[in-house]
Amino acid sequence: MTTIAISVKDLSKKYDSGFAVSHANFEVPLGTICGFVGPNGAGKTTTIRMLLGLISPTGGTAEILGQSINHPDKYLSQVGAMIEGPAFYPALSGSENLKVLATLGGFPIARVEELIRTVGLEGRGQSKYKTYSLGMKQRLGIAAALLPNPKILILDEPTNGLDPEGIQEVRDLLKKLASQGTTVFVSSHLLSELELISEYIVMLRKGEVVFAGPLQELMQAQQPLILVKTQNSADLQKVIEIAEQDGHKASIRSEVAHIEGPEEWAGTLNKKAFEAGIVLTQLAPQLPNLEETFFEMTGDRS
Amino acid sequence: MIRVILAEWRKLRRPTLFLGTIGAALFFTGLTSIFLYLMIDSERGNSDRGRQVSREVLELAGGSVFGFASVGGLLGVIALCVFAAQTAQEYTYGTLRNLLVRQPGRLRILAGKLIAMKLFALVLVIISAIVSIGISVALSGRAKVTTDLWFTTSGFHAIGQTLLNVSISVIYFGIVGMVLGLLFRSPISSISIGVLWLLIIENLIGAVKPVTLDWMPGNQLSVIAQGGSPDVSYSHALILGTLYVFVGSIVAATLFSRRDVAN
Numbered sequence: 001m002t003t004i005a006i007s008v009k010d011l012s013k014k015y016d017s018g019f020a021v022s023h024a025n026f027e028v029p030l031g032t033i034c035g036f037v038g039p040n041g042a043g044k045t046t047t048i049r050m051l052l053g054l055i056s057p058t059g060g061t062a063e064i065l066g067q068s069i070n071h072p073d074k075y076l077s078q079v080g081a082m083i084e085g086p087a088f089y090p091a092l093s094g095s096e097n098l099k100v101l102a103t104l105g106g107f108p109i110a111r112v113e114e115l116i117r118t119v120g121l122e123g124r125g126q127s128k129y130k131t132y133s134l135g136m137k138q139r140l141g142i143a144a145a146l147l148p149n150p151k152i153l154i155l156d157e158p159t160n161g162l163d164p165e166g167i168q169e170v171r172d173l174l175k176k177l178a179s180q181g182t183t184v185f186v187s188s189h190l191l192s193e194l195e196l197i198s199e200y201i202v203m204l205r206k207g208e209v210v211f212a213g214p215l216q217e218l219m220q221a222q223q224p225l226i227l228v229k230t231q232n233s234a235d236l237q238k239v240i241e242i243a244e245q246d247g248h249k250a251s252i253r254s255e256v257a258h259i260e261g262p263e264e265w266a267g268t269l270n271k272k273a274f275e276a277g278i279v280l281t282q283l284a285p286q287l288p289n290l291e292e293t294f295f296e297m298t299g300d301r302s
Numbered sequence: 303m304i305r306v307i308l309a310e311w312r313k314l315r316r317p318t319l320f321l322g323t324i325g326a327a328l329f330f331t332g333l334t335s336i337f338l339y340l341m342i343d344s345e346r347g348n349s350d351r352g353r354q355v356s357r358e359v360l361e362l363a364g365g366s367v368f369g370f371a372s373v374g375g376l377l378g379v380i381a382l383c384v385f386a387a388q389t390a391q392e393y394t395y396g397t398l399r400n401l402l403v404r405q406p407g408r409l410r411i412l413a414g415k416l417i418a419m420k421l422f423a424l425v426l427v428i429i430s431a432i433v434s435i436g437i438s439v440a441l442s443g444r445a446k447v448t449t450d451l452w453f454t455t456s457g458f459h460a461i462g463q464t465l466l467n468v469s470i471s472v473i474y475f476g477i478v479g480m481v482l483g484l485l486f487r488s489p490i491s492s493i494s495i496g497v498l499w500l501l502i503i504e505n506l507i508g509a510v511k512p513v514t515l516d517w518m519p520g521n522q523l524s525v526i527a528q529g530g531s532p533d534v535s536y537s538h539a540l541i542l543g544t545l546y547v548f549v550g551s552i553v554a555a556t557l558f559s560r561r562d563v564a565n
Contacts, residue, residue: 049399049562049563054402056562072406081403083403084396087395087397087399088400089391089397090395091316091318092316099312103305103312104305104306104309104401104404104405106305144400
């Protein structure tokens with residue numbers, strides 16, 4: 001039995017304008033939560049659509065639960081998905097929308113009310129979809145993805161439009177599903193959220209995979225940072241020079257000096273700054289986080 | 303396949319769509335049937351395009367369904383709108399991706415949707431037939447039309463034949479709508495282009511050069527509903543109409559099964 005939920009080999013999608021996804025390679029082990037990150041237009045949704053058989057790759061291949069994406073009928077009954085936000089019939093109620101999909105997929109209709117409760121839409125299931133707020137639509141999309149009791153859950157921006165409480169609920173739900181053995185492949189712009197729940201990360205930039213592997217491995221590969229503010233902003237450049245003299249890369253972003261260096265060197269910096277007559281108002285060693293790492297690797301600050 | 307049909311039926315049976323469509327069909331059916339009898343002595347005619355339908359014609363075995371056959375083309379336009387909207391909205395709402403994730407067999411989705419919509423169209427046709435025949439019976443006395451032959455064996459045969467012809471015509475119109483929906487992927491575009499062509503462009507071209515009506519797709523489908531017309535025979539309309547629908551279906555099915563679903 002395969003231990004790999006998603007295996008992507010040299011997968012490409014080329015349009016007239018160029019590659020949307022170019023020779024992507026990555027694997028997602030079963031039972032993990034995998035964050036799928038990349039700037040807008042990096043090719044995340046195109047990759048997800050290829051995995052779900054909605055668009056055909058122009059090169060390479062991929063397997064879901066050991067089945068080729070050329071035969072989506074062999075694995076989609078075990079996959080739940082929400083792609084590029086929720087999409088339902090506005091004139092039908094939330095509950096009726098789910099019943100359409102349950103009927104189509106051959107899932108028990110009784111599961112619909114259960115899922116309405118699971119995603120916190122109880123009392124609004126009979127309301128027309130067009131009356132739903134963005135957060136409610138998102139919850140219904142997650143409910144639809146859960147209909148098949150999936151082995152793999154593929155979610156594209158599931159927390160869009162949710163309030164902080166809703167985001168936390170989704171986070172807890174995904175953790176719970178993963179603990180029950182469901183593989184969760186989730187793309188999100190909320191990198192801090194992904195960092196909290198993901199064990200694996202696939203990072204895309206301009207259609208190419210720039211990292212794929214355990215989150216821990218990604219973080220360990222990154223240099224810790226020391227963030228420095230000075231009383232006189234003109235002194236920031238002097239701080240940069242001190243850092244560079246000691247062999248540390250440094251730059252100024254938004255009137256804060258970002259210095260790559262271990263926590264221990266912060267003391268040395270403090271001493272040298274004092275000797276140079278620079279008053280530091282902030283000296284904060286910072287472990288690398290996913291957001292910083294993402295910016296470093298994708299060069300995207302949008 | 304059954305699951306696709308049942309899922310599609312859940313959408314079709316919603317009251318606003320179902321009652322709205324039936325209401326529109328009954329409006330046109332009622333209007334046509336009522337005019338046929340109440341304006342029987344009018345010099346401006348009592349049928350479509352100002353044609354005069356006499357008492358003698360209405361007293362024939364097929365008289366009970368004359369009004370129903372006349373409205374067949376309009377029922378077809380209604381079916382075209384419903385089929386086009388139901389197909390194209392899957393693209394505009396983005397719901398096609400949900401359907402294909404739950405049922406990856408694209409041709410199965412297409413066939414299931416078509417069968418469900420055909421059933422919907424048949425319900426529409428049957429209700430319209432009942433109402434039209436009812437109005438004809440109710441107004442025949444006032445219009446001094448004898449109904450002795452209407453419910454004889456040949457009368458029932460005429461009712462069955464007209465029901466079949468109108469059903470074929472309405473379903474063909476619907477398939478044309480579905481094809482347009484798949485091609486244009488927008489309800490507004492597919493409906494407006496379909497209706498514009500059927501109700502305006504064909505008639506304009508036909509008015510300028512009547513011989514073209516022998517080949518116009520919309521005219522063939524309307525003639526099927528009427529069981530033939532003075533200008534186009536039933537068999538010609540049936541063969542040509544079937545050919546148009548067949549070719550359109552093949553093109554649309556090929557596109558649907560191969561095209562990327564990117565919205």
